[in-house]
């Protein structure tokens with residue numbers, strides 16, 4: 001896996017070009033960098049907001065778009081009601097506004113089709129964002145690498161990128177979507193209505209033609225701990241598992 | 249650049265300003281970040297090895313290590329993901345006391361911290377000695393949980409917290425400053441929060 005040091009990446013001003021509501025709590029922001037911005041699927045950026053008195057808040061957000069996507073980069077931000085930065089994006093930020101951004105960052109939670117597979121992706125809530133970049137990258141490259149995504153959300157309407165994921169799944173070209181809804185009955189035949197566990201991981205791996213070469217797990221800290229343990233209990237060697245924890 | 253519509257609702261009281269490095273914000277919780285699954289290391293299986301290059305100098309098991317002098321350290325910690333947490337209370341064995349027990353002076357100017365999961369991080373040896381760093385065994389009086397790096401983690405509170413390697417199982421003296429896991433993946437070679445040395449290329 002290509003793990004070269006990130007090039008120097010100072011802060012730059014980016015412009016919000018488009019805003020798209022994805023679910024009741026998650027909205028995508030399409031940002032136009034002012035300088036060339038090359039990145040790899042799975043990387044994140046730091047975003048910085050500055051108040052008139054100089055106070056600054058800064059948070060990390062994964063990139064949802066594929067490196068091939070072109071002009072803008074997509075961030076998908078979940079609203080935490082008592083948060084500082086995510087409510088700013090949801091309530092105040094408008095098309096044409098500028099924010100400061102630094103990146104791309106992170107050289108570990110990344111995948112390119114040349115890294116090979118099969119891949120087992122496990123996302124909880126907004127933790128699907130960097131996995132989405134990998135799935136879109138795979139599609140853009142017309143890669144044949146087998147990929148299974150186990151995506152846990154509370155309810156059907158909170159499945160971020162749902163239509164696009166189902167569309168990828170229906171192509172039957174080696175990408176499989178497995179949904180695990182924790183607070184609603186499953187809607188698709190092979191989906192689950194419970195939290196991720198080892199049995200679910202075992203059954204999802206059967207969808208891959210061979211054991212996974214890499215497993216990527218992303219979400220809240222509690223989700224990542226539980227999902228990584230489920231993978232280990234399902235026999236995935238710890239050395240193949242890469243995690244990205246959103247901290248809270 | 250001032251962001252339209254953003255106001256400083258969360259600005260910490262000014263008496264704490266001087267304790268928050270540039271670009272950081274104050275956090276009450278204790279977020280967890282790591283590159284892979286949490287290793288569960290049983291204290292029966294735990295050991296700590298001091299090495300000079302590939303050569304082991306001395307190895308301790310859990311009981312032997314816990315017999316070394318315990319020191320308390322209460323410090324502010326600073327994570328590169330921009331949170332700062334005040335007054336975290338640790339107890340452990342100062343690197344000075346480990347060296348004393350091994351009966352050596354630091355043989356080289358650089359050190360790699362080694363972890364059970366293969367993680368490494370580099371630090372100049374002088375940042376570990378003179379009371380600056382410890383191998384922590386307790387957090388707030390209790391054994392450190394696996395999520396936070398237990399049974400034992402390095403604590404170098406004056407550098408960004410990725411330098412405080414979790415699930416520590418050794419320190420290795422090296423001739424050169426050899427980049428560790430995150431340092432090879434775009435993070436700063438030294439990591440001083442007060443100079444905002446987050447990523448490769450930062451001053």
Ligand SMILES: Cc1cc2nc3c(=O)[nH]c(=O)nc-3n(C[C@H](O)[C@H](O)[C@H](O)COP(=O)(O)OP(=O)(O)OC[C@H]3O[C@@H](n4cnc5c(N)ncnc54)[C@H](O)[C@@H]3O)c2cc1C
Pocket residue numbers: 044059060061062063076077078079080081082083084085086087126129130244245246247248258274275276329
């Ligand atoms: C590598 C990485 C990638 C990430 N990618 C994404 C992503 O793609 N999408 C996404 O939505 N998120 C992502 N995150 C999480 C994101 O960085 C933020 O943590 C998240 O948006 C919350 O920020 P906030 O400012 O809204 O909330 P914060 O103000 O940070 O608060 C977070 C929570 O903590 C509590 N809290 C903390 N401090 C206080 C305080 N002083 N007062 C009151 N409450 C407090 C609040 O209850 C709140 O719910 C990522 C994180 C990392 C590390």
